[in-house]
Every structure is written in C-alpha cells, then in structure tokens.
Amino acid sequence: MFTASDDRVSSAADHDQRTRGYPDLVPLLANRIPQTTGRRSVWINGRLHLGGAEPTVSATDHGLVVGDGVFEALKVTASGAFAVRRHLARLTRSAAALGLPAPDHDVLREAIDAVLTDRDFTDGKLRITYTGGAGPLGSPAAYGPPTLIVAAEASPHPPATTAVVTAPWSRNEHGALAGVKSISYAENVRALAWAATQGAGEAIFLNTAGNVCEGTGTNIFCVFGDTVVTPPLTAGPLAGITRELLLEWCEIIQRDLTPTDALAADEVFITSSLRDVQSVDRWGTTVFGPERPGTERISRSFAQRAGADPDP
Numbered sequence: 664m665f666t667a668s669d670d671r672v673s674s675a676a677d678h679d680q681r682t683r684g685y686p687d688l689v690p691l692l693a694n695r696i697p698q699t700t701g702r703r704s705v706w707i708n709g710r711l712h713l714g715g716a717e718p719t720v721s722a723t724d725h726g727l728v729v730g731d732g733v734f735e736a737l738k739v740t741a742s743g744a745f746a747v748r749r750h751l752a753r754l755t756r757s758a759a760a761l762g763l764p765a766p767d768h769d770v771l772r773e774a775i776d777a778v779l780t781d782r783d784f785t786d787g788k789l790r791i792t793y794t795g796g797a798g799p800l801g802s803p804a805a806y807g808p809p810t811l812i813v814a815a816e817a818s819p820h821p822p823a824t825t826a827v828v829t830a831p832w833s834r835n836e837h838g839a840l841a842g843v844k845s846i847s848y849a850e851n852v853r854a855l856a857w858a859a860t861q862g863a864g865e866a867i868f869l870n871t872a873g874n875v876c877e878g879t880g881t882n883i884f885c886v887f888g889d890t891v892v893t894p895p896l897t898a899g900p901l902a903g904i905t906r907e908l909l910l911e912w913c914e915i916i917q918r919d920l921t922p923t924d925a926l927a928a929d930e931v932f933i934t935s936s937l938r939d940v941q942s943v944d945r946w947g948t949t950v951f952g953p954e955r956p957g958t959e960r961i962s963r964s965f966a967q968r969a970g971a972d973p974d975p
Contacts, residue, residue, distance in 0.1 A: 876898050877899070926949045
C-alpha cells in the first residue's frame with residue numbers, strides 16, 4: 664500500500680442520505696456512459712428485433728411494475744458469449760429464489776445464437792432478462808406467462824484500473840434478495856451514481872455487520888503478500904461467475920474482511936463478467952502502489968484459462 668487514510672467509512676457514513684441531487688448528476692453521468700456503436704439485437708418471447716424495429720413489453724409486466732424478475736449479463740468475444748452454462752445455471756437459481764418458473768435453457772441458447780448471428784461487433788455485452796410477465800399493479804404474484812428477453816450490443820473494453828469508494832448505504836446479507844441477481848437494481852444504480860460524484864468507477868457496500876460485501880456490480884478481492892482474500896457468500900455478495908471461476912482456478916481464501924483489513928491490503932481488485940479482473944488504484948483517499956504482482960498474476964491466469972475455454 665502506497666499511502667493510507669483513516670477516513671475509511673466515516674465520510675461515506677456521514678453522507679446525508681436524504682440528499683438526492685439527481686439533477687446535478689445528469690451531466691456527470693452522461694459523460695461517463697460508454698457510447699454504444701453497432702447494431703443492437705433484441706429477442707423477446709421468440710421474436711427477433713433488429714436495427715430500427717423497436718421491441719416492447721407490456722405496461723403491466725411485473726418486472727416493470729415491481730421489479731419481479733432476474734437477469735444475467737454475459738461478456739461477448741469473437742468466440743461468442745462467455746460461460747453460458749454457468750450464467751444459465753445462476754439464472755435458474757435466481758428464478759427459483761423469486762418463485763418464477765425455471766427458464767428453458769434450450770430456448771435461451773437459441774435466443775443467444777439469434778441475437779449474436781450476423782452481429783457487426785466482436786466485443787460486446789449480452790443480457791438475459793426474465794420476469795414474471797403480466798401481473799397486478801402491486802406486489803401480489805404475477806399472472807404470467809413469464810417474459811424472456813435476450814439482447815446484445817457492442818461494449819467497449821473497461822479500463823485496466825479504477826477507483827472505488829465505500830457506499831454510504833449497507834447491503835443486507837440477511838435480506839430476501841441476498842445473492843439473487845434480481846432486476847430490482849435501483850439501489851445499485853443509486854450507489855454507482857454516488858460513486859461517480861466522488862470520481863470513482865465503483866461503490867463498495869459493507870454489510871449490516873460492518874464487513875466488506877461487494878460492489879454494485881462486482882466482487883472484491885484483497886491481496887496480502889501472496890495471499891488473496893475475498894468475502895464469503897455468507898457476507899451477502901452475489902456469487903459472481905468470474906469470482907466462481909477464480910476460486911476454482913486460483914488459490915483464494917474466503918473470509919470476512921473489515922474495512923480496516925481491506926484498506927491495509929497491498930493490492931485490491933474487483934471482478935465481474937464484463938470487467939474480468941480490474942485493478943483498484945484508489946479506495947476513497949487510500950492509494951495503492953503502482954506494483955500489483957498479485958493482481959497481474961490472477962488476471963493473467965484468468966485470461967489464459969478463459970481464452971482456452973469459452974464455456975468453462
């Protein structure tokens with residue numbers, strides 16, 4: 664670690680949660696959103712929409728009305744969508760957690776092929792969204808049948824490094840949605856917007872016990888010498904696909920991390936399906952040194968193994 668500060672969580676915890684500031688965020692966030700180039704393809708319930716065809720869903724879809732749905736985001740490379748098998752398995756687990764019918768994996772694979780065939784980009788993002796379908800204008804269960812959407816578009820490579828900050832809100836590791844990749848993502852949207860106002864590319868949540876949990880869309884890892892540590896699933900993070908693969912391919916310990924532990928690390932990195940392994944150069948006002956051999960070792964190992972098998 665290069666320099667350190669003792670402000671750790673206090674500045675985030677002292678943030679006035681009643682202050683929204685949405686109008687002030689608009690210009691800042693607009694400049695930070697990667698511009699999509701190329702054609703976006705969308706498949707909804709068996710129908711493929713290309714180019715100018717504007718797909719729609721029902722105004723009473725329970726995903727829109729109450730966020731009753733789950734999703735997956737997959738990296739697309741020249742070889743196609745990465746780790747499809749694992750993403751579909753997690754989609755099924757998330758659907759079961761919300762009481763949704765199990766999605767049909769054969770149909771999903773056909774939809775994935777449909778949106779990626781004849782694409783005009785190499786590197787991109789594919790998103791699967793699965794909701795309860797039509798339902799009441801409230802919390803009772805959806806009527807169905809479920810809505811299934813698969814969409815793909817070009818996506819730029821993320822930068823090699825990023826800055827993170829501690830979110831001023833906690834993640835509830837005991838909540839009904841803990842570990843579920845739900846489309847109820849407003850909390851993450853809010854935290855990521857707050858991180859942008861702090862000049863950071865990701866916000867890290869602590870859980871109700873005060874331990875490090877996860878980012879808005881990432882898992883977090885700390886390097887202490889030759890030892891790599893990540894929070895266990897009992898701390899409340901999503902079981903990320905990149906996280907899962909790293910645990911299988913590399914020597915990584917799962918244990919609870921306090922904010923003090925994390926900021927005393929020699930290196931910190933975050934992972935996700937779209938970021939792969941991304942180094943953290945700054946956490947709040949704590950700056951990590953330019954030499955990050957542990958992160959480079961993990962990143963290199965992941966790139967090699969993922970490149971050798973597009974569906975590990």
